[in-house]
Amino acid sequence: MKVLVVGKGGREHALCWRLSQSQTVRGLYCASGNPGIDRLANPVALSPADIQGLLGFARDNSIDLTVVGPEEPLAAGIADEFNRHGLRIFGPTRAAAQLETSKSFAKNLMREAGVPTADFAVFDDFEAARRYLAAHRGPVVVKADGLALGKGVSVCPDPESAMRALADAMERRRFGEAGARVVIEQCLGGEELSFFALCDGENALALGMCQDHKAVFDGDRGPNTGGMGAYSPVPQFGAALEERILDEVVRPTLRAMKARGTEFRGVLFVGLMIDGEQIDVLEFNVRFGDPECQPLMMRFQGDLAEALLAAAEGRLERAAVNLSPSSAVAVVLASGGYPGDYRKGIPIAGLERIEGAEPSELKVKWALDGTRVKVFHAGTALRDGALVTDGGRVLGVTAMARTLGQALSAAYDGADLIQFEGKHMRRDIGRRALDYLARNS
Numbered sequence: 055m056k057v058l059v060v061g062k063g064g065r066e067h068a069l070c071w072r073l074s075q076s077q078t079v080r081g082l083y084c085a086s087g088n089p090g091i092d093r094l095a096n097p098v099a100l101s102p103a104d105i106q107g108l109l110g111f112a113r114d115n116s117i118d119l120t121v122v123g124p125e126e127p128l129a130a131g132i133a134d135e136f137n138r139h140g141l142r143i144f145g146p147t148r149a150a151a152q153l154e155t156s157k158s159f160a161k162n163l164m165r166e167a168g169v170p171t172a173d174f175a176v177f178d179d180f181e182a183a184r185r186y187l188a189a190h191r192g193p194v195v196v197k198a199d200g201l202a203l204g205k206g207v208s209v210c211p212d213p214e215s216a217m218r219a220l221a222d223a224m225e226r227r228r229f230g231e232a233g234a235r236v237v238i239e240q241c242l243g244g245e246e247l248s249f250f251a252l253c254d255g256e257n258a259l260a261l262g263m264c265q266d267h268k269a270v271f272d273g274d275r276g277p278n279t280g281g282m283g284a285y286s287p288v289p290q291f292g293a294a295l296e297e298r299i300l301d302e303v304v305r306p307t308l309r310a311m312k313a314r315g316t317e318f319r320g321v322l323f324v325g326l327m328i329d330g331e332q333i334d335v336l337e338f339n340v341r342f343g344d345p346e347c348q349p350l351m352m353r354f355q356g357d358l359a360e361a362l363l364a365a366a367e368g369r370l371e372r373a374a375v376n377l378s379p380s381s382a383v384a385v386v387l388a389s390g391g392y393p394g395d396y397r398k399g400i401p402i403a404g405l406e407r408i409e410g411a412e413p414s415e416l417k418v419k420w421a422l423d424g425t426r427v428k429v430f431h432a433g434t435a436l437r438d439g440a441l442v443t444d445g446g447r448v449l450g451v452t453a454m455a456r457t458l459g460q461a462l463s464a465a466y467d468g469a470d471l472i473q474f475e476g477k478h479m480r481r482d483i484g485r486r487a488l489d490y491l492a493r494n495s
C-alpha cells in the first residue's frame with residue numbers, strides 16, 4: 055500500500071521509520087517531512103495544516119492510508135474531509151477529536167460513561183467560577199477548555215493561585231478563546247502514567263505505557279516543555295493495570311462515543327494519575343505523544359501499516375499488536391534557551407558517529423548487547439547540505455535494550471556524541487523507574 059504521514063517532528067520520524075519496515079508498504083510519503091524523515095519517505099511540500107492540499111495529493115497519488123501525527127489537522131477536520139471523499143485515514147473525526155480539543159467534553163463524557171476521573175465543574179461565566187472557588191477549600195486544578203499548547207492547565211495549591219489562574223484564562227484570555235470556558239477540578243495525588251490504545255470505533259488494542267518528562271530541568275524543575283524524554287514500558291506498573299485501563303477507561307469511552315454517533319478511530323492517549331489501587335483519567339489526547347511515540351515505535355513489532363489500516367477500517371477485532379519486552383527510552387536534545395527563546399540554524403555534528411558505517415567501540419558494544427540506537431529528528435533543517443537546528447526540540451536519541459538501565463546508558467552515550475552549540479538535555483530520564491527497580495530488586 056501507499057502511505058502518507060502528516061507531520062514533521064520526532065513523532066512522525068518514528069512513525070515513518072516503523073512504517074518503512076512494513077512488508078505491505080511500497081510507497082511512503084510525508085508532508086512536510088524533515089531531514090531525518092526525508093531519507094525514509096518521499097517529501098511532500100505541503101503543510102500539515104493544508105487539508106485541501108493533502109486531500110488532493112492523496113487522491114492524485116492513490117494513497118491507500120493517511121496517518122495523521124499532530125492534533126491540529128484532526129481538530130480542523132482532516133479525517134472528516136478524507137472520509138467524505140472515500141479516502142482511508144488513521145485519526146478521529148473533528149467531533150471525536152473533542153476528547154482532546156475540549157476538556158469539558160471529555161469530562162462530561164467520562165462522567166456519563168462511568169470512567170474514573172477527578173470531580174469537576176465547568177464554567178462559561180467568570181463570576182460563577184469565582185463564587186465556586188470562594189466556596190471551595192483545598193487545592194484545585196484550573197484548566198482552559200480548549201487547545202492551549204500544553205500551557206492551559208494550572209495546579210493551584212491555594213485559593214489565591216486558583217483565582218489568579220481563573221482570571222488569567224477567563225478575563226485576560228491568556229490562551230485566547232481556549233479559555234472562554236474552564237474546567238475546575240479536584241487536585242489528585244499519585245504517579246502519572248500515559249497509556250496508548252489503538253482504536254477502531256469499537257475495539258481497542260494496547261500499544262503500551264509510557265512516562266514522560268515535561269519540565270525542562272532535572273528533578274522536574276523549571277518551566278514545562280513539549281517533553282524532554284520518555285520511556286516504555288513502565289516497570290512500576292504491570293499488565294494487570296493495562297487490562298484495568300482498557301476495561302475501566304478505554305472500552306467505556308469507545309462505547310459512549312459510539313452511542314453519541316461520534317465513534318473514535320485512531321490512537322487514544324490516556325493521561326492517568328495512579329494512586330495505589332485508585333486510577334483516574336487526567337486527560338485524553340487523540341494522537342501519539344511526542345516523544346512518547348519514539349520509544350513506542352521502537353518496541354512495536356509487526357506490520358504497523360497493517361495495524362493502522364485495520365484500525366481505520368474498523369477491523370481490529372481480528373488484529374493483534376506485539377510489543378517487544380525490551381525497554382526503550384528517548385532522550386530529547388533541545389536548543390539553548392528552550393522552552394523560552396532560542397536560536398535556529400546552529401550546525402549539528404556527530405550524528406554520523408551513531409548512524410554512519412564507521413565502526414566504533416560503542417557500536418560494537420551495542421551490537422553485542424543487542425541494543426538498538428536510533429536518532430529521530432524533531433527540529434532540524436539542511437542548510438547548504440549541512441544539518442542545522444530548526445526548533446526547540448532538535449533530536450530524540452532513542453535506544454532499546456534488554457533492561458531500562460542499558461537502554462538509558464546507550465541513549466546517553468549516543469546523546470553525548472552529538473554536538474551543537476547550546477545543546478541541553480535532562481540527565482534524569484527514567485530516574486523514577488530506576489529507583490523503583492533498585493528498591494524492588
Ligand SMILES: Nc1ncnc2c1ncn2[C@@H]1O[C@H](COP(=O)(O)OP(=O)(O)O)[C@@H](O)[C@H]1O
Nearest residue numbers: 172195204205206207239240241242325336337
Ligand atoms: N486533577 C489533577 N490533579 C493533579 N494534577 C493534575 C490534574 N489534572 C492535571 N494535572 C497536572 O497537570 C498536567 C497537565 O494537565 P492535562 O490535563 O494533562 O492538560 P494538558 O496536557 O492539556 O496541559 C498533568 O500532566 C498533571 O501533572
Ligand SMILES: [Mg+2]
Nearest residue numbers: 204325336337
Ligand atoms: Mg497532558
